[in-house]
Amino acid sequence: MMIEALREKRRRISRAVMGTAARVFCLSLLACAVPAATQSAVMQNPATAHADLGSERASEDVHRVADWIVQSGDNQELPFVIIDKKAAKVFVFNERNEILGVAPALLGLAHGDDSVPGIGHRRLATITKEERTTAAGRYQASLGNDLEQDVLWIDYDAGLSLHRVIVGRPADHRYARLASPSPLDNRISYGCINVPVRFYDTVVAPAFKGTVGIVYILPETKPVEAVFAMRKSLSAATAQDAVKDGSLAAPAQPPAP
Secondary structure (H helix, E strand, O other): HHHHHHHHHHHHHHHHHHHHHHHHHHHHHHHHHHHHHHHHHHHHOOOOOOOOOOOOOOOOHHHHHHHHHHHOOOOOOOOEEEEEEEOOOOOOOOOOEEEEEEEEOOOOOOOOOOOOHHHHHHHHHHHHHOOOOOOEEEEEEEEOOOOOOOOEEOOOOEEEEEEEEOOOHHHHHHHHHHHHHOOOOEEEOOOOOOHHHHHHHHHHHHOOOOOOEEEOOOOOOOOHHHHOOOOOOOHHHHHHHHHOOOOOOOOOOOOOO
């Protein structure tokens, strides 16, 4: 009961700390990034470009979504994260689409791609096992603080964040689950994404310091096309040719945040 009370207090205080000023700051940063990114995405990321994951192993869906982000400029020249729930992995990229690091993650106990409406404002004791999902989607994310530490807020209203692994209940064995080579035992949280402490401190926090970014949480029960606007990207030359011959009215633009 004490642990639950402390976690409830963390949730209330984190919302107060984030505040209106932080929201305005994050939105202003994103608004400033959109025009330049929209123009440069077509020029620098042709439809044949591929995301460079280096030597990191990734699923086909991760490669597809990463390539789409690079080709379309959907991240708007901001740092971004791809979370593969099936493999329980987190991939972090900088604003130049360069891979910064990959780490295992703990995710919501329940499988599913949707969040229960209003769940971010409910007491943890009222959330059933079936409701403990990590919702898929595209999110604007920024660093914030709770009672004990800084976190990367993914969906503030839903109480969804990415943070250092916490102890939680001793019976959860979160550190052991995170160290396990299998993704099958990584489902334990109320929905938040837990990552290794060192990975958060050396990769996630520096990537999002002083800026906003985009987090893409891949679905596990739906096709990726049902979650992301994965339209085919066009290079500048292809777009210009298409406009000239009348087959396209204007170059494709990334979807609004």
